[in-house]
Amino acid sequence: MSTRAIEVRGLVKKFGGVAAVDHVDLTVERGEFLSLLGPSGCGKTTTLRMIGGLESPTEGSIHIGGRDVSGVSPNRRPTSMVFQDYALFPHMSVADNIAFGLKMRGIALAERRRRAEEMLEVVNLAGFGARKPAQLSGGQRQRVALARSLVVEPDVLLLDEPLGALDALIRRQMQSELHRLQRRLGLTFMYVTHDQEEAMAMSDRIVVMHGGRIAQEGVPEDVYRRPRSEFVARFLGECNLIPTTIVKREAPAIVAENALVGRFSVPATRVASGLGPGDRALAAIRPEDIRLGDLPGSIPGKVVERSYLGARTRYVIDVGGATIVAAEQSSGATVGEEVGIWWPEDAVSLVTPDSGSTPAGETRR
Numbered sequence: 557m558s559t560r561a562i563e564v565r566g567l568v569k570k571f572g573g574v575a576a577v578d579h580v581d582l583t584v585e586r587g588e589f590l591s592l593l594g595p596s597g598c599g600k601t602t603t604l605r606m607i608g609g610l611e612s613p614t615e616g617s618i619h620i621g622g623r624d625v626s627g628v629s630p631n632r633r634p635t636s637m638v639f640q641d642y643a644l645f646p647h648m649s650v651a652d653n654i655a656f657g658l659k660m661r662g663i664a665l666a667e668r669r670r671r672a673e674e675m676l677e678v679v680n681l682a683g684f685g686a687r688k689p690a691q692l693s694g695g696q697r698q699r700v701a702l703a704r705s706l707v708v709e710p711d712v713l714l715l716d717e718p719l720g721a722l723d724a725l726i727r728r729q730m731q732s733e734l735h736r737l738q739r740r741l742g743l744t745f746m747y748v749t750h751d752q753e754e755a756m757a758m759s760d761r762i763v764v765m766h767g768g769r770i771a772q773e774g775v776p777e778d779v780y781r782r783p784r785s786e787f788v789a790r791f792l793g794e795c796n797l798i799p800t801t802i803v804k805r806e807a808p809a810i811v812a813e814n815a816l817v818g819r820f821s822v823p824a825t826r827v828a829s830g831l832g833p834g835d836r837a838l839a840a841i842r843p844e845d846i847r848l849g850d851l852p853g854s855i856p857g858k859v860v861e862r863s864y865l866g867a868r869t870r871y872v873i874d875v876g877g878a879t880i881v882a883a884e885q886s887s888g889a890t891v892g893e894e895v896g897i898w899w900p901e902d903a904v905s906l907v908t909p910d911s912g913s914t915p916a917g918e919t920r921r
């Protein structure tokens with residue numbers, strides 16, 4: 557068997573001439589937890605629905621477990637979907653909801669009961685089988701929806717914002733439960749979310765989408781710490797973006813220049829491909845990489861804002877007209893105080909600036 561659970565090539569979906577998904581290529585390995593992350597309207601659900609067979613592609617191919625699934629109906633694909641709104645049957649008991657897919661597949665009652673009980677244990681709901689969905693909490697309902705998708709033993713689970721309706725605390729709890737379950741059962745997950753923290757906490761790999769296309773993909777740390785574009789840098793969390801010009805190549809580095817620090821060099825591996833001498837770029841530095849204090853080579857600044865955030869304190873620092881945001885675990889600096897700011901060389905990535913326009917229909921929630 558192929559190690560590839562899903563292979564998508566040149567996938568396009570047009571709605572009335574507008575491409576909601578625009579030439580997407582992606583691969584999900586067997587046993588991998590892959591997240592599709594991006595703003596509202598960027599094409600995540602449409603991509604997932606095409607893989608699940610609920611939507612047919614305008615162009616491109618989808619292979620699941622090495623098999624071309626074009627023309628294969630959703631219930632004949634080795635996939636199962638979990639939706640944000642659970643979509644449980646309100647008149648059926650929890651156990652019957654879970655066993656529903658087995659009934660559709662003609663499995664006998666005794667066997668259905670046995671497997672539903674088993675799944676109730678897996679999702680930590682043993683003893684809840686006789687209840688109706690209305691008698692459960694949101695988190696419990698979501699676990700029933702998960703059990704219902706898992707009971708048919710899919711090769712790939714497609715999850716579309718499954719925790720979107722839950723409040724923050726339960727959501728975090730469910731995140732770890734989901735992650736543990738995926739590991740324990742060795743399942744392949746393709747998980748859609750617009751929440752970057754959720755994607756980073758759970759995934760083996762993240763595919764960031766923007767305007768129907770893939771903006772960047774990689775392991776969470778890579779996408780977060782080595783963004784390639786202003787869009788990805790901003791979407792994954794707060795980021796300092798300093799206007800910079802590329803000066804020259806000096807293999808294996810790139811020499812760049814900006815008003816804040818003058819000339820500096822960045823390893824080519826941290827520079828977006830396509831950036832060449834004379835190009836405008838942005839030097840991206842995460843707030844938590846900025847240190848405050850009088851270190852050798854630090855830039856003089858003044859604290860203009862300080863907010864206590866619990867685990868960290870966020871500082872806005874004026875450095876000769878520009879502002880830099882720093883997030884420190886502890887620093888005694890107060891508003892109005894002169895401070896030096898400094899960052900390690902490997903905290904900098906050179907990214908491509910956004911064109912300034914938002915793709916049609918896309919918004920950040």
Ligand SMILES: Nc1ncnc2c1ncn2[C@@H]1O[C@H](COP(=O)(O)OP(=O)(O)OP(=O)(O)O)[C@@H](O)[C@H]1O
Nearest residue numbers: 571576595596597598599600601602603750916917
């Ligand atoms: N059936 C449809 N007919 C016409 N346009 C559609 C249809 N489904 C989706 N679209 C459009 O395709 C684009 C992508 O939609 P999609 O639902 O895939 O986005 P998404 O990334 O899942 O967003 P969200 O985070 O809001 O769920 C949007 O502009 C949307 O309006």
Ligand SMILES: [Mg+2]
Nearest residue numbers: 600601602716
């Ligand atoms: Mg969606």
